[in-house]
Amino acid sequence: MEELHKALKDRDLTVSTVHGKGRSLVTARDFYPGDVIINQEPYVCVSTHKRCDGCFRTTNLSKCSRCHVVWYCGTSCQKSEWRLHRLECEALSRLDDRKRKSVTPSIRLMLKLYLRRKLQDEKIIPSTAMDNYKLVEALVAHMSDITEEQLVLYAQMANLVHLILQWPEINIKEIAEIFSKFACNAHTICDSELRPLGTGLYPVVSIINHSCLPNSVLVFEGRIASVRALQQLPKGTEVLISYIETAGSTVTRQKALKEQYLFTCVCPLCSKVF
Ligand SMILES: [Zn+2]
Ligand SMILES: [Zn+2]
Ligand SMILES: [Zn+2]
Numbered sequence: 001m002e003e004l005h006k007a008l009k010d011r012d013l014t015v016s017t018v019h020g021k022g023r024s025l026v027t028a029r030d031f032y033p034g035d036v037i038i039n040q041e042p043y044v045c046v047s048t049h050k051r052c053d054g055c056f057r058t059t060n061l062s063k064c065s066r067c068h069v070v071w072y073c074g075t076s077c078q079k080s081e082w083r084l085h086r087l088e089c090e091a092l093s094r095l096d097d098r099k100r101k102s103v104t105p106s107i108r109l110m111l112k113l114y115l116r117r118k119l120q121d122e123k124i125i126p127s128t129a130m131d132n133y134k135l136v137e138a139l140v141a142h143m144s145d146i147t148e149e150q151l152v153l154y155a156q157m158a159n160l161v162h163l164i165l166q167w168p169e170i171n172i173k174e175i176a177e178i179f180s181k182f183a184c185n186a187h188t189i190c191d192s193e194l195r196p197l198g199t200g201l202y203p204v205v206s207i208i209n210h211s212c213l214p215n216s217v218l219v220f221e222g223r224i225a226s227v228r229a230l231q232q233l234p235k236g237t238e239v240l241i242s243y244i245e246t247a248g249s250t251v252t253r254q255k256a257l258k259e260q261y262l263f264t265c266v267c268p269l270c271s272k273v274f
Contacts, residue, residue, distance in 0.1 A: 001138065004204070007129035011038060013239075015207055022140060024238050025208045031233040037216055038204065039226040043136060044112040045189060045200030046105045047071075054081050055222060056189070056197040067092035069103060083125060087115045091164050102160065105199060109182060110161050110175060113201070135203035141180045142262040154179040184261045189220050200225065211240035211267040212253050240267075 008014060012029040031037055047056050053070045054077025061071045064078070067089045072078040078085075088111050092100060103111075117133045119125040127133075146154075158175035182199075185206040189198045202225045205218065218227050218241045227241060244256045250270055257265050 001134070003129040003132075004135065008038075008204075013038065018209070018238070021209055023138075023207050027233045027235055027237045027239060029235050031229040031237075033229055033231055035229045037227045037229055037233075037239055039221075039224050040130060040202045040204050042189075042200030042202055042223055042225070043131065043133075044109055044116055045198055045223050046108045046112065047198040048105050048196060051197060052077050053085070054078070056191075064089060067100075069100060069108075083119060084112060084115055087119075088112060091166070094166075095164065099160075099163075103164070106179070106182065107157060107160055107164070109186070109199060109201070110157070110178060111164060113178065114161070114165060114167075114170075130204050136178075136181070136201065139181045139185045139203055139206055141177045142184055143177055143180055145262045146180055146183075150180075151176065187218065187225060189223055189225075191220070198223070208239050208241050210243040210257065210261070210263075210265060212242060212244075212246050212250075212265060212269040213267055214240045214242040214246070216241050 005015065008025075009028065012027065014026050014028050015023055016026050018024045025038070027037070047053055050061060050071055051058055052061060052073035055073060057073045060073050064070045064072065064085070069092050070085060070089070072081070088108070091111065092103065095103070113136070116125060120127045120133060154176035155172065157179055158172045161175050162170050162172055182201065185203070186199050186201050187205065188196050189200050190196055197220075200223060205225045205227060208216070208218075208227065215231050215233055215237065216227050216229050216239050218225060220226065227239065233239065243261055244253060246253065248256070250272075254265055254270060257263060
């Protein structure tokens with residue numbers, strides 16, 4: 001994590017631990033409205049619906065001729081994704097039609113995570129301070145807070161991942177735990193009109209905590225997550241974004257946060273006594 005601290009320091013940011021909240025991202029200089037605080041490529045991402053797996057466009061799509069699961073808008077996107085998709089494609093191609101249809105975006109996100117970790121371990125894909133598996137390991141999983149029903153579902157999904165990858169050393173329990181991490185950390189990638197395009201895991205952006213009165217906003221430029229200041233953030237301010245639609249009532253917001261992110265919000269708006 002020392003590497004990460006250095007990389008963040010270069011961006012005038014620090015990570016500190018806030019009691020009861022875990023890690024938080026804090027400014028180390030003044031930021032002004034509109035300033036980019038941080039941007040990050042996803043560790044892994046998948047498109048939802050029928051979109052190019054590289055750029056999320058919907059035009060000129062053709063299916064990967066081998067696995068018939070993944071779509072690309074052209075050779076340039078197919079090429080840029082190939083190092084990872086080569087392994088995924090091999091695994092998907094082994095499946096029968098029925099199993100292949102059960103490969104949801106969440107399953108693909110997990111497959112890509114394991115394959116990317118493997119390729120980074122083997123140094124085929126380079127790692128950097130902001131792009132390595134240790135950052136994924138550091139994310140919260142909230143395993144003790146999830147329901148029995150959810151656990152069963154994660155275990156089933158983990159079994160499918162195991163069946164697709166066929167790695168003898170793979171740990172089902174670990175996969176289930178990562179599914180839980182996805183649920184509370186993965187971001188929906190949206191276009192500029194807030195239409196959902198896909199899902200991505202951004203382990204550094206995930207350090208940023210929630211507030212229903214955020215001082216910053218998360219937007220996407222293609223698949224790059226970009227956090228911008230909404231107001232002046234003096235040095236030493238915790239960067240806060242909203243994980244949910246902030247227009248709802250306190251009850252609605254709290255319910256959404258509890259269900260999806262498994263925490264009770266105590267931001268100024270939620271603690272306000274009417
Ligand atoms: Zn594309
Ligand atoms: Zn393929
Ligand atoms: Zn709140």
